[in-house]
Amino acid sequence: MADQPFDLLQRDSQTQARRGRLHTRRGVIETPAFMPVGTQGTVKGMLPEALTEVGAQVILANTYHLFLRPGHELIERLGGLHRFMNWDRPILTDSGGFQVFSLGDLRQIDENGVVFQSHLDGARHLLTPEVSIAVQEALGSDIIMAFDECIPHPATREYTKISTDRSGRWAQRCKLARRDDDALLFGIVQGGMYPDLRQKSAEELVAIGFDGYAIGGLSVGEDADLMYTMMEQTLPHLPATAARYVMGIGTPENLIEAVARGADMFDCVMPTRNARNGVLFTRSGRLSIKQARYREDPGPIDPDCGCMVCRQYSRAYLRHLYQSNEILASVLNTHHNLAYYLDLMAGARHALDNGTFAVYRERFYQQRNRQTDELD
Amino acid sequence: MADQPFDLLQRDSQTQARRGRLHTRRGVIETPAFMPVGTQGTVKGMLPEALTEVGAQVILANTYHLFLRPGHELIERLGGLHRFMNWDRPILTDSGGFQVFSLGDLRQIDENGVVFQSHLDGARHLLTPEVSIAVQEALGSDIIMAFDECIPHPATREYTKISTDRSGRWAQRCKLARRDDDALLFGIVQGGMYPDLRQKSAEELVAIGFDGYAIGGLSVGEDADLMYTMMEQTLPHLPATAARYVMGIGTPENLIEAVARGADMFDCVMPTRNARNGVLFTRSGRLSIKQARYREDPGPIDPDCGCMVCRQYSRAYLRHLYQSNEILASVLNTHHNLAYYLDLMAGARHALDNGTFAVYRERFYQQRNRQTDELD
Numbered sequence: 001m002a003d004q005p006f007d008l009l010q011r012d013s014q015t016q017a018r019r020g021r022l023h024t025r026r027g028v029i030e031t032p033a034f035m036p037v038g039t040q041g042t043v044k045g046m047l048p049e050a051l052t053e054v055g056a057q058v059i060l061a062n063t064y065h066l067f068l069r070p071g072h073e074l075i076e077r078l079g080g081l082h083r084f085m086n087w088d089r090p091i092l093t094d095s096g097g098f099q100v101f102s103l104g105d106l107r108q109i110d111e112n113g114v115v116f117q118s119h120l121d122g123a124r125h126l127l128t129p130e131v132s133i134a135v136q137e138a139l140g141s142d143i144i145m146a147f148d149e150c151i152p153h154p155a156t157r158e159y160t161k162i163s164t165d166r167s168g169r170w171a172q173r174c175k176l177a178r179r180d181d182d183a184l185l186f187g188i189v190q191g192g193m194y195p196d197l198r199q200k201s202a203e204e205l206v207a208i209g210f211d212g213y214a215i216g217g218l219s220v221g222e223d224a225d226l227m228y229t230m231m232e233q234t235l236p237h238l239p240a241t242a243a244r245y246v247m248g249i250g251t252p253e254n255l256i257e258a259v260a261r262g263a264d265m266f267d268c269v270m271p272t273r274n275a276r277n278g279v280l281f282t283r284s285g286r287l288s289i290k291q292a293r294y295r296e297d298p299g300p301i302d303p304d305c306g307c308m309v310c311r312q313y314s315r316a317y318l319r320h321l322y323q324s325n326e327i328l329a330s331v332l333n334t335h336h337n338l339a340y341y342l343d344l345m346a347g348a349r350h351a352l353d354n355g356t357f358a359v360y361r362e363r364f365y366q367q368r369n370r371q372t373d374e375l376d
Numbered sequence: 377m378a379d380q381p382f383d384l385l386q387r388d389s390q391t392q393a394r395r396g397r398l399h400t401r402r403g404v405i406e407t408p409a410f411m412p413v414g415t416q417g418t419v420k421g422m423l424p425e426a427l428t429e430v431g432a433q434v435i436l437a438n439t440y441h442l443f444l445r446p447g448h449e450l451i452e453r454l455g456g457l458h459r460f461m462n463w464d465r466p467i468l469t470d471s472g473g474f475q476v477f478s479l480g481d482l483r484q485i486d487e488n489g490v491v492f493q494s495h496l497d498g499a500r501h502l503l504t505p506e507v508s509i510a511v512q513e514a515l516g517s518d519i520i521m522a523f524d525e526c527i528p529h530p531a532t533r534e535y536t537k538i539s540t541d542r543s544g545r546w547a548q549r550c551k552l553a554r555r556d557d558d559a560l561l562f563g564i565v566q567g568g569m570y571p572d573l574r575q576k577s578a579e580e581l582v583a584i585g586f587d588g589y590a591i592g593g594l595s596v597g598e599d600a601d602l603m604y605t606m607m608e609q610t611l612p613h614l615p616a617t618a619a620r621y622v623m624g625i626g627t628p629e630n631l632i633e634a635v636a637r638g639a640d641m642f643d644c645v646m647p648t649r650n651a652r653n654g655v656l657f658t659r660s661g662r663l664s665i666k667q668a669r670y671r672e673d674p675g676p677i678d679p680d681c682g683c684m685v686c687r688q689y690s691r692a693y694l695r696h697l698y699q700s701n702e703i704l705a706s707v708l709n710t711h712h713n714l715a716y717y718l719d720l721m722a723g724a725r726h727a728l729d730n731g732t733f734a735v736y737r738e739r740f741y742q743q744r745n746r747q748t749d750e751l752d
C-alpha cells in the first residue's frame with residue numbers, strides 16, 4: 001500500500017505504550033491487538049462466529065501447514081483462505097520460516113532458501129522468499145510476513161550475524177516478489193540476543209521500507225528479562241509511525257510488558273493450546289481445571305469475566321467435561337482463554353484512550369497475584 | 377402427572393403415522409421427534425445454542441455415565457442436570473440398564489437388581505429399579521425411563537420370558553419408587569423377538585399405567601425387517617393416546633419406517649457418532665467426507681440442507697478439517713448430521729399436518745437412492 005497504513009492515535013505519558021489503528025483491505029485492527037492462531041485454517045475449537053464474539057479482529061494462519069495441506073493452490077482455486085474457512089476479517093500469514101527452521105535435520109538452508117521434508121509425508125519441498133510470498137498471496141493474506149530465519153537460542157554471534165544478514169537479503173527479495181499491492185507486507189527484525197545486530201537489522205529493513213515491522217526470534221527459550229531487554233533495544237529503531245508486531249509471545253504478563261515497551265501486535269498459541277490442556281487464564285492467575293478442588297465448584301472460571309462460558313458454565317461442569325475428554329471441554333476452554341486475552345488487549349486500548357495505562361498495568365499485577373494454581 | 381400428557385393431533389390416512397404433542401414440565405415436544413444423545417452431560421461437540429439452532433426439542437442423557445461421573449448427587453447439589461449443562465428444554469434420561477447389561481462379565485443380575493463394576497475404575501455398584509429412579513430424579517430428568525433389562529439378540533424364548541417378566545416386576549417397583557410427580561415416567565416393553573411376549577409385556581405395562589411407553593430391545597443386531605415386524609406386533613398393544621418411544625434407533629430409513637408404523641419418539645447415537653467418523657447424512661444418501669473425491673469440492677454437504685454448515689462451508693473445507701484431525705471437523709459434522717435428523721422429523725411432522733406423509737415417505741426414498749458412498 002502506498003500510504004502509511006498505521007495511525008498512531010495516542011502515546012502513553014508514562015510508558016512507551018501506544019494506541020493505534022492498522023488499516024487493511026478487510027478492515028481496521030485497533031491496537032494493541034492479540035491475534036488468535038489458526039494454524040490449519042481454523043482456530044482450534046472456535047467457530048468464526050465465536051471468534052467474532054470474543055472480539056478477534058484478525059487471526060494468524062500458518063503458511064507452512066496450509067502449503068502442505070490442503071495446499072495453497074487448492075485454497076486459491078476455492079476462492080482463498082477467507083472463503084475456505086468462512087472468516088471475513090483480516091488474516092495475517094506467517095512466512096512458513098519458523099516451522100521450516102524448527103524441522104532440524106529435515107531441512108537444509110542456503111542463500112536461495114530452504115529445502116525441507118514435510119512432517120506429514122516426508123516429501124521434499126523448497127521454500128524461498130519468492131515462494132513464501134507467492135503462497136501467502138495465493139492464500140489471500142491481508143498481512144504478509146517476509147521470509148526469514150528465526151534464530152534458535154542460544155546462538156553464537158557469528159551465526160547470528162550470518163543468518164540476520166541473509167534474512168535481510170531475503171527481506172529485499174520478498175519486497176521485490178510481492179504482486180498483491182493491496183495486502184500489507186511486514187519485515188521481520190532478527191539479530192538474536194545481540195542488540196547491535198538487532199539495530200542493524202531494523203535499520204536495514206526500514207531502509208527497504210515495509211508496511212509494518214515485526215520483531216522475530218523472541219520467546220525462543222530466553223528468560224523474560226532478556227526478552228524485554230531485546231524489545232527495548234529494538235523498538236526504538238523502528239518508525240513510530242508504523243505498526244510493530246512482536247511475534248510468538250506470550251503470557252499475559254509478556255503482552256502487558258510488550259505493550260508498555262511500544263509493541264502493537266501479538267500472536268501466540270498459549271491461550272488456545274493451554275485451553276486444550278485444561279489450563280485457564282483468569283484475572284487472578286492461572287487455573288488448572290482438572291484439579292479436584294474444582295470438582296463441585298459452582299462458580300465461573302473467572303468471576304470478573306463476561307464471556308459466554310463464564311456467564312453460563314461452572315468450574316464443576318468444565319472439570320467434568322475435561323475429565324470426560326469431551327469435545328466441549330476444548331471448545332469452552334478455548335473460548336474463555338481467547339476472551340481473556342482479547343479482553344486484556346481491549347482493556348489496554350481503553351486505558352490508553354483514557355491515559356490510564358500505567359494504572360491498568362499496576363492493577364493487572366495486583367489482581368494477578370491472588371491465585372495461581374501449581375501446574376503439573 | 378395425573379392428566380394424559382400426550383395430545384394425538386393427527387392420524388395419517390394411509391399409514392399408522394401420528395402427529396402428536398407431548399407435554400413436559402419444561403415445555404412441549406412436537407412428535408414425531410428425534411432426541412440427540414448427550415451421554416455425559418453434553419451432546420458431543422454441540423453447544424446448547426447449536427442444539428436449539430438445529431431444532432432439538434429434547435435431549436437424552438445417560439444415567440449410567442452420569443451416575444459414575446461426576447455423580448448424580450453432585451449434579452443435584454449443583455442444581456440439577458439442566459443447570460449443570462446449560463440446557464433448559466426437556467431432558468429424557470435412560471434408566472442405566474442398557475449400559476449395565478452391556479458390561480457382560482462385569483455385572484450380575486438377580487431379582488433385586490444388578491451389581492456391576494464401573495468401566496472407569498472397576499468399583500462395584502448396585503443398580504435397582506429404586507436406585508435408577510432416584511438417580512434420574514436427582515438429575516432432574518423430565519422424562520424418566522423405567523429400569524429394565526435390554527435382552528441381547530438372539531435370546532432363547534425361555535430366557536426372554538424370564539427377563540421380560542422380571543422387567544415387568546421392576547416396572548411396577550419403578551412406579552412405586554417415583555417421588556417427582558412432575559416428571560413423566562415411561563414404561564418399556566421388552567419381549568425380545570417373540571410377538572406374544574411383546575404383547576404380554578405391553579399389556580402388563582398398560583395395566584400398571586405409565587405416562588408414555590417405550591419399545592426397548594430393538595436394533596440389537598436383528599435385521600431391519602424383523603425390527604419392523606416387532607414394531608408392528610407391539611405398537612397396536614399400546615394406547616393410541618400415549619406417546620410411544622422406540623429406543624435406540626436408527627438410520628434415517630428406520631425412523632421413517634417407525635413413524636409409518638405409529639412411533640413418536642426416537643434416540644440414537646448414529647448422527648453424532650457417524651459425524652465424528654466423517655460420515656455425513658444427506659437427502660441423497662451417505663457421504664464419507666474423507667474420500668479424495670471431495671478434495672476440491674466447493675459445494676455444501678447437502679445442497680438441499682439449510683443448516684449453518686451447509687450455508688457456509690464446502691465439502692473441501694470439511695474434508696481438510698477431517699484429514700487434519702481438527703476439533704471443528706467434529707463440531708461442524710455433528711451440527712449438520714443433527715440438523716439432517718431433526719429436519720427429517722420436522723418434515724414428517726409437516727407432512728402429517730398436511731395429510732401428505734405417504735408422499736413424504738416416497739420422496740424420501742426417491743431422493744435417497746441418488747448417491748451413497750461406499751463406507752469403509
